[in-house]
Amino acid sequence: MSEQTSNGRATAGDDTAALDLSKMTPPPEQDDFAHLRGTAAEEDVTFDKEERKFIRRRSLALLWKASAGVRGKLLLTAIAVIVSQAAQAATPFIAGGLAIDWGLPRLIDGDATGLWVPAALYLICAVTAGSLLYWYTRMTAEASQTMLYTLRDEVFRKTQALSLDFHEDYTSGKVISRQTSDLEALRELLDGGINQLVQGIMFMLFTTVYIWISDIRSGLVLLCAVIPIYFLGRWYQKNAEVAYRRTRISSARMIVHFVESMTGIRAVQAYRREDARSRQYRKLAKIYRDDMVRSIGLFGVLQPSLMLIGNLSVAAVLLWGGYRVLEGDLGAGLLLGIVLSTKRVFQPLDMIAMFYNSLQSATAALEKVSGLLEETPNVRQVKDPRRLPDCAGEIEFRDAEFKYSADGPVVMQKLDLHIPAGQTLAVVGRTGAGKSTLVKLLARFYDVTSGSLTLDGVELRELAEDDHHRHVAMVTQEAFLFSGSIRENIALSQPDATDDQVIEAAKAVGAHEFIMSLPEGYDTDVNKRGGRISAGQRQLVSFARAFLADPAVLILDEATSSLDLPSEQLVQQGLERLLGNRTALIIAHRLSTVAIADRVLVIDEGRVVEDGSPEDLIAAGGYFSKLHSAWSATMGS
Amino acid sequence: MQPSDQKSSADTTPQRGAQERAAQERVESGQRRTLIQALARLTPYLEGLKLRWFFGMLAAIGAGVIALSVPVVLGGLVDDIATVDATAAVVWTAFGIVLGLGVLEAFFVFLRRFFVIPPASDAETNMRVSLFSRLIHQSASFHGAWEAGQLQSRAIADLNMLRRFFAFGSLMLVTSSITVLVGIGVMFSWSPILGALFLCAAVPVIALGPAFRKKFIHYSRSAQDQAGEVATKVEESVHGIRVLKAFGRGDWARSSFKEEAATLRDLEVSKMRTLAKFQMFMVLLPETVLALCIFTGLYLASQGDITPGSLAGFFAMAVVLKQPIEGIGMLIGMVFMAKTSIDRHIDVMDIEPNVVSPEEPTTSAERGLVELENVHFRYPDASEDLIKGATLRIEPGETMALVSATGGGTSTLLNLVPRLYDVTGGRVLVDGVDVREYSLPDLRSRIAVAFEDPTLFSTTVKSNVLLGTGHHRNDDNPGEGDPSHPHRDKAPRLDQLDEVLTEALHTADAEFVHDLPAGLDTRIGEEGMSLSGGQRQRLALARAIAAKPSVLLLDDPLSALDVRTEERVTDRLREVLKGTTTLIVAHRPSTVAMADRVALLHEGTVVDVGTHTELLARSSTYAGIMRPAPPSGEELMDAIPAAHVDDAAAPGAPADFQEVQP
Incomplete structure (x- = not known):
């Protein structure tokens, strides 16, 4: 926990995180690849060579950074792989060249070394290969899973650190798939045998080396074989990539159709689409089948072709070697070793080809993840934040202006607004008038573009994050509950709170009764997204959460607007208790809520048009007054 | 996708219990096979x-x-x-x-x-x-x-x-x-001796394969499940990001995420450890035996018991057999899977x-008469009936609103008419015939439904709206006829489709579709444009209207619309619905306003039928449900024209709130 706290705090503010790629980004004007930075180019599919290189470099940089801490282990693992495969590739030569050519004649002459040496050497090779295999499989797993864990954590951290404007643009679906399916693709690769890939290549390498050492001419045969294999490989790579992508697309279509039909079964049946949907599914399934068969078919050509090339090489080695055995240049046993090795040398290629697909999707995933990690949060903690141990809750906007982007429209016109400590301020206005901008600035989802916004005289931009969080709490319309108990959900705002404090908070906002009526009281699991309790009850829990946090400033962003009438009545009293003596900014919805405010602000088109106590505004006969009479009229009916 | 009634009415515990039992039975019958x-x-x-x-x-x-x-x-x-x-x-x-x-x-x-x-x-x-x-x-x-x-x-x-x-x-x-x-x-x-030695290595390698696979798959599944847990944490942290940011609890979320991720990492490592052990075994055992074979083979060859060629052949054979021997273990595992x-x-x-057409279906002339006779309904595995003997007659062409408290069964009742569910007691009649006596296409072609949760499909806007017209157009079969629509006289003809489409979109105030990138041919859904809840609801409504059914079932079809849009749609619907029997589930007075009569569903039965005003006057239950919720300030604000703001004297507005000159 301590590690997380220190880490999280430090990184959220000043970006010292190890994997944060955003640090390396040069300023946009000097950046040739500004258009590829971050998540910008995620949907693009075609890149030129330079762009490809840039993206690949970014992915590799990420991997390199993620490997910090396990690099030593990876190096040892690499050595173990090399030694193990060297030992394993040597066995045919020991059985052939050493045992038959060297050992057997000696043994027949009565020299026991001819018996012991090959057997012992073989045993040593076997034990070395086997035990190192065990060791490096474990080590690779540990190292790669540690890297994956680091990556997961980093993506999570980055996601949390990124400002809400990013989240609004990028959508939760994408963030989630970066963190799940993309990292899953990496996991599959690590799982499914990056290990075997490397060991396969090593095995091929050593076998080739041994063949070259044993007999340079056989080596030449092997060299000839490499040429068709190279072309075959290129052919396969090119076609497999296309086929794989096609299969992915057709399977996705099929899956979408399936899931939609099943989840929308009532619409399907009510509109008699059963047969039409089945026919269409058949069509999609057939397309998928054809793509699949084509994709498998490629492998079905590759595999026998590799085998053919291998077998032809074996025959050629046999012919050339056989002649030289006849001439006495080569031992028959060594020929055996060479022939067997030639037969084995191409075997890993099958496997490498099979991993090609998962390598591809892992690469694509890594590109997207590295893009996400390159994003910079808009709101960051300054280097030396100012502390504010105690807070009265006095808020001041001075010449504060806000726009979402440098060239975007002004969302909030220059604003001067002073909210004394303890005042309850209600803000009303039409949709899009800019009410929630006030909230977003105060909650520091964004920073003001110009001018200043202070809390107890301290500029919000300079205030330490944890002090800000401690003093300013927000309750939103969507009272999100996390899976876990009610107790945990209330204590979310105050993790060290005792059970009594939690219950006290619940009682204060009037949530205690309904919580006690739940099957397990405060220990009731709220299920995913608070499924089992009503919207009003959920809002009460979030009030209790805010009460427990005991902030000096409270922001209510349409906190009761989605509630129906009975639920609203349920939370109204709790709301008043929650407000207490705090400074409060209420985005107002219902008259009942506005009525408890000390002061009302009417906002239109990003500026304040009326400001005063509810009574004064009503008396003045302005806009709020009209609103109030309209309200009263509907209430009376 | 469940109607909202079910969640509140059906007790989840017995339901889950019964489902588990059924699943258990299925597993057992599978094992017996x-x-x-x-x-x-x-x-x-x-x-x-x-x-x-x-x-x-x-x-x-x-x-x-x-x-x-x-x-x-x-x-x-x-x-x-x-x-x-x-x-x-x-x-x-x-x-x-x-x-x-x-x-x-x-x-x-x-x-x-x-x-x-x-x-x-x-x-x-x-x-x-x-x-x-x-x-x-x-x-x-x-x-x-x-x-x-x-x-x-x-x-x-x-x-x-x-x-x-x-x-x-x-x-x-x-x-x-x-x-x-x-x-x-x-x-x-x-050489029998060498052969026997080799067999000693081969048998355990084959025998241990399936056991290893079982263990490996076990770890693999746990890791997969754990990956699901990690994904849940991710989803929560993203959906709840506002709360986390508001309370500065990112670290908390991160630490609980890290816990799950660490468990996942450990499971993965355990899995690979199992693999490592197995691989070691697969190399060590056969290769050690082969070392022994070299020893024995050389000795035998030196004694002249076997030829050097046989010895060479033996090693070559050992190399060739390595793959199939290792494979057999894996293949046995595959048989189990x-x-x-x-x-x-x-x-x-x-x-x-369980809902199928009868063997010998009856039919009747299409008029649009809907009758409920002592209808009972209970969700599978619920402990009591949700609908306990509802009786109601909706005349051809009439618009009837169905009103109940939340979870009162109105949505469920709608589902019974096109037999999305079957009644568990009593009857539902359409045009005088029990719905269970029609062939399903016959019955369902008389009816169109707009669900509260609008289900649209991943295709073009046009195909979605014309889904129920019997001329569902898809890209492969333009103008494909619909054999499941026996009422062709009633259904719009192919040449009328464009007109029907325009009218339906207008009625549902769904003309926004013309502003989509490809207009009516814009693909929506998973691989296309994503629409807002209100937009989806309007399209679903247009779809129901376009089907031109004799019975229209609308499940709170305007719930996601703002006040002004709702008002527009209500007005147009009232026009269009003339002559179509309509059953409309309503939660707001504005929706009820469309209906000729209102049926109040309370505690599983229809307790009262009458006009809105009559029911308001004589039923306290109805008045309780329908008491108008006060509109929000925002809604009122939106309703007051902008001019009012400019006209406002704004006496309270201090000077420093005026726009500052650049």
Whole structure:
């Protein structure tokens, strides 16, 4: 926990995180690849060579950074792989060249070394290969899973650190798939045998080396074989990539159709689409089948072709070697070793080809993840934040202006607004008038573009994050509950709170009764997204959460607007208790809520048009007054 | 996708209990089935596969046996070449044989795939399509109990597994076994002692394979489940990001995420450790035995008991047999997995749909009369009826609002009319005939529904709206007729479609579609544009209107619309609905305003029917439900024209709030 706290705090503010790629980004004007930075180019599919290189470099940089801490282990693992495969590739030569050519004649002459040496050497090779295999499989797993864990954590951290404007643009679906399916693709690769890939290549390498050492001419045969294999490989790579992508697309279509039909079964049946949907599914399934068969078919050509090339090489080695055995240049046993090795040398290629697909999707995933990690949060903690141990809750906007982007429209016109400590301020206005901008600035989802916004005289931009969080709490319309108990959900705002404090908070906002009526009281699991309790009850829990946090400033962003009438009545009293003596900014919805405010602000088109106590505004006969009479009229009916 | 009533009414505990019991029973019946019985169930799909599978196996055996001949040739060569009078002919012969067989081996491997892959894929596809057709005819209650994701994995992962089993696993198991047996036989013929030694290594390698796989799969599943937990944490942290930011609890979320991620990491490492152990074993045991074989073989050769050629052949054979021996263990594991997949497939296929057309359907002239007679309904596994004897008659052309407290069963009642669910007591009649006596297409072509939760499909806007017209246009079959729509006289004709479309979109205030990138041909859904809840709801409403049914069922169709849009749609609907029998579930007075009469559903029965005003006056229950919620300030603000703001004297506004000059 301590590690997380220190880490999280430090990184959220000043970006010292190890994997944060955003640090390396040069300023946009000097950046040739500004258009590829971050998540910008995620949907693009075609890149030129330079762009490809840039993206690949970014992915590799990420991997390199993620490997910090396990690099030593990876190096040892690499050595173990090399030694193990060297030992394993040597066995045919020991059985052939050493045992038959060297050992057997000696043994027949009565020299026991001819018996012991090959057997012992073989045993040593076997034990070395086997035990190192065990060791490096474990080590690779540990190292790669540690890297994956680091990556997961980093993506999570980055996601949390990124400002809400990013989240609004990028959508939760994408963030989630970066963190799940993309990292899953990496996991599959690590799982499914990056290990075997490397060991396969090593095995091929050593076998080739041994063949070259044993007999340079056989080596030449092997060299000839490499040429068709190279072309075959290129052919396969090119076609497999296309086929794989096609299969992915057709399977996705099929899956979408399936899931939609099943989840929308009532619409399907009510509109008699059963047969039409089945026919269409058949069509999609057939397309998928054809793509699949084509994709498998490629492998079905590759595999026998590799085998053919291998077998032809074996025959050629046999012919050339056989002649030289006849001439006495080569031992028959060594020929055996060479022939067997030639037969084995191409075997890993099958496997490498099979991993090609998962390598591809892992690469694509890594590109997207590295893009996400390159994003910079808009709101960051300054280097030396100012502390504010105690807070009265006095808020001041001075010449504060806000726009979402440098060239975007002004969302909030220059604003001067002073909210004394303890005042309850209600803000009303039409949709899009800019009410929630006030909230977003105060909650520091964004920073003001110009001018200043202070809390107890301290500029919000300079205030330490944890002090800000401690003093300013927000309750939103969507009272999100996390899976876990009610107790945990209330204590979310105050993790060290005792059970009594939690219950006290619940009682204060009037949530205690309904919580006690739940099957397990405060220990009731709220299920995913608070499924089992009503919207009003959920809002009460979030009030209790805010009460427990005991902030000096409270922001209510349409906190009761989605509630129906009975639920609203349920939370109204709790709301008043929650407000207490705090400074409060209420985005107002219902008259009942506005009525408890000390002061009302009417906002239109990003500026304040009326400001005063509810009574004064009503008396003045302005806009709020009209609103109030309209309200009263509907209430009376 | 469940109607909202069910969640609040059905007690989840007994429901889950019964579902678990049913699942348990299915698992047990699957276990009682043998592999042969299970395969027999698949016979219809395997017709095209049988012969080609057999040829494929012959090819595979051919390739396997050829592979074995190389060591034999090598052994012979080593012996022959060592003789004094060896000539080039010996080498050429060996070369010829190795070359010929090598080409043949590759060809056989190609043939195996050529024979089995297409028919195995066909079998897979046919099973998949049958599964889909089966599921699409299952009732809504079936789909309430089975998650789409569950069904999906049966349709994809399980059937992929079966294809691999038919095309590869089953075949290679037979072939590898034969190859290994023959190979070891040859070894015995060279030297029984060496053969016996080799057997000592082969048996444990084969025997331990399945056990290892089982353990590996166990870890693999746990890791997968754990990956699900990690994904849940991710989803929560993203959906709840506002709360986390508001309370500065990112660290808390991160630490609980890290905990799950660490568990995942550890599971993955344990899994790989199991693999590591197994791999070590697979190398150490056979290779140690081979070291022993070298020792023994050399000794035997020095004694003249075997020829150096046989010794060479033996080693060559050991190398060739390595792959099939390791493979057999894996293939046995695959048999178990295939069996499980078949069982899972049969489980679902064996469930009979419970809402089907009768054997001899009746029909009647289409008028639009809907009657409920003492209707009872209980959700499967709920402990009591949700609807307890509702009786109601909706006259042809009448618009009837259905009102109840939340969870009172109004949505459920709508579902009973087109038989999305069947009543558990009493009857529902359409045009004087029990809905269960119609053929389903006949019944459902009389009715159109707009669900509260609008389901749109991933296709164009146009196809979505015209879904119920009987002329559903899809890209492949433009103007495809709909054999399931017997009421062609009532349904719009093909040449009227554009008109129908325009009218429906107008009525539902869904003209925003013209502003979409490709207008009416814009693809929506998963791979297309995503629409807001209100937009989706309006399209779903347009779809119901476009179907021009004689009975229209609207489940709170305007709930996601803002006040002004709602008002517009209400006005237009009132016009369009004239002459169409309409049942509309209403939660707001504004919706009720569309209806001629209102039926109040309370505690499972229709307790009162009358006009809105009558019911307000005489029923306190109704008044309680329908008491108008005060509109929000924002709504009122939106309703007051902007001019008012400018007109406002704004006496309270201090000077410093005025716009500052640049």
